[in-house]
Structures are given as structure tokens and as C-alpha cells.
Amino acid sequence: MNQNRRQPIVNCILIVSCMTAAVAAHFTATDAKACGGFFCQQVPIDQAGEQIIFRKDGIFVTAMVLIQYTGEAEEFSWVVPVSGIPELSVGSDAVFASLETSTRPQFILETNGQRCPSDDGDFNFGGGGATSDSADDGDDGVDVLERLAVGPFDVEVITSNDAEALATWLGSNGYELTERGEELIGPYVNEGKNFVALKLRQDQGVGDIEPLIMRCQTGNATIPIRLTAVAAQDNMGVLVWLMGDSRAVPLNYLHVTPNYTRLNWYAGTFNAYASYQGLITAAMDEAGGQGFATDYAGTDFDPNTSLPTVETYTDELVYLAGFPDDADFVAELANTFVFPQDKVLAILGRELPLPEGEDSFIYSVPELLNDTFTAEQLADARMQIVVEINETIVKPLENALAMFDGKPYMTRMYTTLSADEMSLDPSFSFNPDLEDQPMTRRARMDVDCNFGATTWSLTLGEGTGRNGELVINGSGDPPGFSAPTIDQESMWRSERVDTSGPPVTETLRTFGVARVIGADSSGGSNGSACGVGLFGCGGGTVGTLLLTMFGLGLLKRRTHP
Numbered sequence: 001m002n003q004n005r006r007q008p009i010v011n012c013i014l015i016v017s018c019m020t021a022a023v024a025a026h027f028t029a030t031d032a033k034a035c036g037g038f039f040c041q042q043v044p045i046d047q048a049g050e051q052i053i054f055r056k057d058g059i060f061v062t063a064m065v066l067i068q069y070t071g072e073a074e075e076f077s078w079v080v081p082v083s084g085i086p087e088l089s090v091g092s093d094a095v096f097a098s099l100e101t102s103t104r105p106q107f108i109l110e111t112n113g114q115r116c117p118s119d120d121g122d123f124n125f126g127g128g129g130a131t132s133d134s135a136d137d138g139d140d141g142v143d144v145l146e147r148l149a150v151g152p153f154d155v156e157v158i159t160s161n162d163a164e165a166l167a168t169w170l171g172s173n174g175y176e177l178t179e180r181g182e183e184l185i186g187p188y189v190n191e192g193k194n195f196v197a198l199k200l201r202q203d204q205g206v207g208d209i210e211p212l213i214m215r216c217q218t219g220n221a222t223i224p225i226r227l228t229a230v231a232a233q234d235n236m237g238v239l240v241w242l243m244g245d246s247r248a249v250p251l252n253y254l255h256v257t258p259n260y261t262r263l264n265w266y267a268g269t270f271n272a273y274a275s276y277q278g279l280i281t282a283a284m285d286e287a288g289g290q291g292f293a294t295d296y297a298g299t300d301f302d303p304n305t306s307l308p309t310v311e312t313y314t315d316e317l318v319y320l321a322g323f324p325d326d327a328d329f330v331a332e333l334a335n336t337f338v339f340p341q342d343k344v345l346a347i348l349g350r351e352l353p354l355p356e357g358e359d360s361f362i363y364s365v366p367e368l369l370n371d372t373f374t375a376e377q378l379a380d381a382r383m384q385i386v387v388e389i390n391e392t393i394v395k396p397l398e399n400a401l402a403m404f405d406g407k408p409y410m411t412r413m414y415t416t417l418s419a420d421e422m423s424l425d426p427s428f429s430f431n432p433d434l435e436d437q438p439m440t441r442r443a444r445m446d447v448d449c450n451f452g453a454t455t456w457s458l459t460l461g462e463g464t465g466r467n468g469e470l471v472i473n474g475s476g477d478p479p480g481f482s483a484p485t486i487d488q489e490s491m492w493r494s495e496r497v498d499t500s501g502p503p504v505t506e507t508l509r510t511f512g513v514a515r516v517i518g519a520d521s522s523g524g525s526n527g528s529a530c531g532v533g534l535f536g537c538g539g540g541t542v543g544t545l546l547l548t549m550f551g552l553g554l555l556k557r558r559t560h561p
Helices: 093-102 163-172 179-190 225-231 269-286 310-321 326-335 341-351 360-364 366-372 375-402 541-551
Strands: 047-057 060-065 078-082 087-090 106-113 130-133 143-150 153-159 194-200 212-217 232-244 247-250 254-258 291-298 409-417 427-431 440-450 453-460 470-475 491-496 504-508 514-517 520-522
Touching: 047 093, 078 212, 087 143, 087 375, 093 375, 106 269, 163 179, 179 225, 225 232, 232 427, 247 254, 247 291, 247 409, 254 269, 269 291, 269 409, 269 491, 310 326, 310 375, 326 341, 326 360, 326 366, 326 375, 341 360, 341 375, 360 366, 366 375
Parallel strands: 047 232, 106 440, 254 291, 470 514
Antiparallel strands: 047 060, 060 212, 078 194, 087 212, 130 143, 143 153, 153 194, 232 409, 247 427, 254 491, 291 409, 440 453, 453 470, 491 504, 514 520
């Protein structure tokens, strides 16, 4: 064994999750078998997006990685390149869903005035603890540094000096690599990285999968995105939250601000956010494909009011304990939506396995439970169910919420990347000299009726970087739902940012005031004529819209027998 690689939690590089699509343009809900990690027993399909939460405390970085997976439990596998041996535990999916919606950029359009009454058309102002076995010295070119049980996962931390030997070992142990996967793993081996390899324990199902938490001693939070290219779809969304003492910045990627003139401000903030995702895709392409936009940076995010609470779960357990009849207890648990239903069904399936061919509907009806199980079976299962809920649902939420202790400064950053753009691992740090980025972006539309003709204008407001700038003059009906086509580029500014001092501008575009006449446009700078409306520019928003759906928790549920 190479003893130099077995230094505890040193310079750990952490990777984001494979958030897979249960529904996508390229796959149907029935045939989507997605990678829970970068290598699977099936050929990997495209990743729809990635989400990760980082927290920096002194010399330590903690990361919680969202893992989304649809498929058979025995086919789940996930491989993460790291340096050193991280401390591992499991977190909670519920935190990601709440965090995404509560930190999502908001787009507010203020409207003043009114159109001429003779104009046609509608004018709508849309407003677990880990236990370790002994490690092995391998004679196959691969050393197993640690074996652990972490929540629902069996974990092996492995190392090798030989990429081919490592690829062979992964294939022999159920982490099947494509030829592309073997190629991408090589650079991490050459850099001396170890690998954390996950599988579900034999008694665990897909519903038991939770985010992985890794705590390491390191300088900067880094996403080894190069390896993600093995299963990445075009314009894959990457959403990252970073918590520390000040605003987070990308060190080796550009910081990009889009041209908010091209945003669809006119159909309400939810639709504006979908437009924003398409706008970011177009802006990143113009910036060269490697950049991040700052969705939010500040201290006004309050985890105590925005995230799930442990008390919600413990109060529900107290409520359930008030049912003296065991069948009533099980039925009430099966019918509640306080606990994640996929996890509840997984627990019930282990503690009260149904006879072959019976449907899980039995769990929700006390009479059917009494017909199917004995009183002793129900009583014994009840005790174990409560234990499992505490260990697999309550404790992971406690672990996840601990990342937000002390209400640190939070930065949310977003980008989209295609496989050919994943040639550089983005690294992040913090810069105390930068101002906050408000969560809310504002614009103002002024409408007037002059001599029987309607005119309107759009002026950008706070949060856009161009507060008070008149960007559109229009005549005729103002936009009521779809954005007008604006012949301007999608990127306004790109910058290099460091750990102190102001950003260094690489590109700063100056746009003329766009002229819009009815549905047509003229003026502005040269560039793409594709307007970013509700569904974005080109096909790039299909994947990023999935990020919105997953952020709202719209995940595929498996049917349990």
C-alpha cells in the first residue's frame, strides 16, 4: 500500500452529484435508468444537472452531494475522486428541495402607466454514523484503504497508481466503466487521487438513497467536473451553494453576468426564472463555456425559517405514538406526507414484508393489515419502524442542518456545461471585498399613450448590475407574456475574480437602447437574434428546466410490490 496516500482528510477534492432525469426529452419515464454516480452497471445516460452544498470552516470543507437515481437498487453505484480519506455521513434530500426554492433568483417587473384604449390585444402585466472494517492491501494494483457502512451505503475508499488496474478493479467489483470512463479516470489517478466508491447495502432500496456528506481538510472547494463528462448531457445545469465568511467566487472559471435586457420579465417570476436558465446557457457559451453566474450572495437567508426542521419529524413521531393500535399506527404512517413517502415505503417493506404479489396499498388500510399480519408481527414491526425512521430520516436531517449552524454567509452560483466544456475542474474560494448579490432582480416597464399610440420602455433595476439603465424603447402593444426578440448578445460582462480585491474585467459590452416595433426589433449590438423567452434560446433549456423540477422535489417514485 502507498502509505503516503493514507493521510487522514488531507486536501480532499469533492464532487457534485449525478442528478438524473426521470423525465427528459431524450428518455421516457419508463426507460430512464440513470447513473447514481459516474460509473454504473448500465451504460451511463445523460445527467440532467448537479447540486452540491459546500461549507468552509477554517482548514476544513464540508460538502453535501445530492444523489438522484432511478433504476434497480442492485445497479446503483457511484464513484467519487478525492485526495485523502474524508469523514463520511449522510444528509437529507429535503434540504436541497427547500434550499433551491428559497434561494432561487426572483424577477420583479414594476409597471407604470397604461396603453391606449384603442389598442388590440390583451395587456397582461405578469407579475449516519460510519463504522469501519479493516482495509486490504491488494495484489491487483488497487489498495482498499477503508471499508465503511455509511447510512444506506457500503463504501470503499480505494487507491491505485495504475489507471488500467483501477478500471479493471472497478469493473470486477460492479462499477462498470465505459471506454470513455476509463479515459477520464486516468488524470485523477495520475494526480494521486483516491476514490470513494458507493453501493447500496443489500437490504436497502432506491428509496433509501440520501445525499452524501464529506468533510475534508483542504484549501478550496473543487468540483472534479472532468469526470462528469462521462455521463453529461448538453448544457447540463450545475448548481452550487457555498457558505463561509464572505462571498464565494470561482477562481479558475470566469464570473459571468448575463444581459438582462434579453430576459423574459413579462410572464411572472416563475417563468422569468426558466428564461434566466436559458439566458445563462447562452451567456456561458459566449464566455467560452467555462463560467459561473452568481444567483445570490448575502446573509439574509435564514435556514431556521427556510429549511425543514427536525421538530417537524419528531412532532410527527409523537403524534403517531398516540395510536394505541399497531395497525392504525402503520396505516397513519403510510398515509402521512410528513416523512418522505419513498423512504417510508422502503422501511415498511423491510419491517413488514408483504406476501408475494400483494400491493403496498395494504399498508394504508388497518383492516387489510390485520388480515395480512399477526398482532405480534405488527407490534414487533412498529418498534423497528420507529428506530429506522430515527436512524434513516431524522438523523440525516440533523446532519444536513448542522451545515447551516451559525447562519454563515451564503453564495449560490449557477452554470451550464456540456461534455466538451468539462476540461477544467472549477475551484472556489471567498472574497471579503465583494458586495452582496441580491436574490431579487428588478426592472421597470413604463407605458404611455401619446396621440393615440402606445409606447413603452424597459429600465433595468437593482440586482442586474445596470440599475437605472434604459434598455428597450417600444411602440405598439407592450409584451404580455413572451419576450420580444432582441438582437443583442446574452453576456454583458465577464470577469476574473480572486480572493481579495475587485474583479478584473475581461469583457464588458455596451449595448444601445433596443428598439421594438410590435413583434419586430431593431437596433442593439451585433449578435444572436434568438430571443430568450419562456423556453429559452435554442434547445439548451430543456435540461436546465429539469433542474427546476428536481428543485421542487418532482422525483420519480418507484412502485413497490
